[in-house]
Amino acid sequence: MKFVVLLAAVAALSSAASFPGKTEHYRGNQLIRITVEYEEDLKWLRNIEEKMNLDFWTDPSTIRPVDVMVPRDFTSEFKRMLNKRELYYKVLRQDLQDDVDNDLAEAMRALQKKARIGIQTLDDFDYSIYHPFDEIQQWATDVANEYSFVTKFKFGETYEGREIGALEIAAPANAMASDPKPVVYFEGGIHAREWISPATVMFFTGKLLEMYNNGDADARRVLGMFDLHIVPSLNGDGYVFTWTDERLWRKSRQPNPDFGCVGTDLNRNFDAFWGQNGASPWPCSIVYRGFTPLNNPETTAVDAHFQALKAAGRVTKVFIDWHSYSQLILAPWSYSSAAELPAESENQLAAAAAMAAAMNSTNSVAGGYIHGPSARLLYEASGASNDYGFASTPAATYTYVVELRDTGEYGFVLPADQILPSGEESYDGVIALLDYVINNDYD
Structure with a gap:
């Protein structure tokens, strides 16, 4: 059973890697860290988040560094906007697709190696x-x-x-x-x-x-x-x-009727x-x-x-x-x-x-x-x-x-x-x- 699970995982990952459209979502996307010192700047970033639906990795709600993933076709304009507002920023990741590719390639190599070895016990599990x-x-x-x-x-x-x-x-x-x-x-x-x-x-x-x-x-x-x-x-x-x-998908995969967007943030869905x-x-x-x-x-x-x-x-x-x-x-x-x-x-x-x-x-x-x-x-x-x-x-x-x-x-x-x-x-x-x-x- 475990060997079957290993082979299925390798096959699924190999299939994903064979379709560039599935693995190139983040080519040219940058992770940018913005230094925020004033509430007015946070409000400005929240407005951008709402209007442009950017993926803020840290929420622009408190005075602290704010990390945001910026799509490749918007990076130049976004940096221009930051400069105009005199907000200091630093590019943390130049091309997020490289990091994604490294993740998946490393996982693929590990799965292929285990599949070659065959049946394994819990003692062999690679944490x-x-x-x-x-x-x-x-x-x-x-x-x-x-x-x-x-x-x-x-x-x-x-x-x-x-x-x-x-x-x-x-x-x-x-x-x-x-x-x-x-x-x-x-x-x-x-x-x-x-x-x-x-x-x-x-x-x-x-x-x-x-x-x-x-x-x-x-x-x-x-x-x-x-x-x-x-x-x-x-x-x-x-x-x-x-x-x-x-x-870099975050949410669940449950469709939302009458909307093209899929998924719910499960950590906003509790009854509290x-x-x-x-x-x-x-x-x-x-x-x-x-x-x-x-x-x-x-x-x-x-x-x-x-x-x-x-x-x-x-x-x-x-x-x-x-x-x-x-x-x-x-x-x-x-x-x-x-x-x-x-x-x-x-x-x-x-x-x-x-x-x-x-x-x-x-x-x-x-x-x-x-x-x-x-x-x-x-x-x-x-x-x-x-x-x-x-x-x-x-x-x-x-x-x-x-x-x-x-x-x-x-x-x-x-x-x-x-x-x-x-x-x-x-x-x-x-x-x-x-x-x-x-x-x-x-x-």
Whole structure:
């Protein structure tokens, strides 16, 4: 079965590479970083974003560097506009197609090599490369087969009918554990182009299980106190589309009736302050919120899972949605920078601080990880997962969006050589966060 999955992945990627129209979307497109110092300039950029539907990789809503992908036929004019407004800018990536080609070529070489080798075991799984969706699902199956206390279950289905696989890690309880143990929920891949997210979630999951089997005290402690529910790749349709058609696709693939634009930003589609700031009612926007909350099967699956946990009397302690990029740990609120912070904010931020410190000490990553309330540190985003995790059905106190590497040099086309360091620092961050909860808020 695994060999068949490998051959299918190679065939799909080979097919995509054979059609230049599918792989040349970004030829000549540049990633430009703009230095913004005044609110008037942010307003000007937001107006451009709305009118020209440019793909802003960092939202022009707070005073900080703003990254935007500019199409090749607009780069000269856009730079002229920036110069006229006396805005300093720097070209981070001269031709994004080169980065996309490098991503896909590296993935192709790795898949072809594995296909030549043939049948492999979980021990052979290569965490240092990006994997297609079917391989991610096969990995989950192999993990469940390898460990007696791990179960793979059907989390839901995507719009195009792909099964979303999830893992439940339910190791034997420690003597001090609650009965039943609280749930920790980790979700990756909600935004299709953020390949580092599923790769990192798989890495730290695999390491946690391996360390547990080896008798490591940290792994034994946290898995003995919590049951982990892990969805490595939620937006399967979008993720597949990034491998076969458009590497920088962000949204789901559910059509929007009466509009030519496909997809919803799933991280604006949750039933938490839906339809307010930082989400667009326009289906062609990359932050399109959907016609109604939870109107995509992927977000419906998340909600159904937590409705079932609530009905079963299960407590969810931690909810983390793993993203890229910017190296941030973002606590509620996302929907408003003006809203009063939750009463639990002190604990949320202290746990995030412990997580950031552990991640920063692992590899001394350039720029470091910083933490804070999402809308105040980054930008406003209503209908977002971390607000849903805290304010809605899960009601998990420790709810975050984690933005992984990097701080913009590569952005969403992060080279595969960044996967292992990202996974290592995230593993240490997870241990530190869960230890904080155990020591300060476990019941």
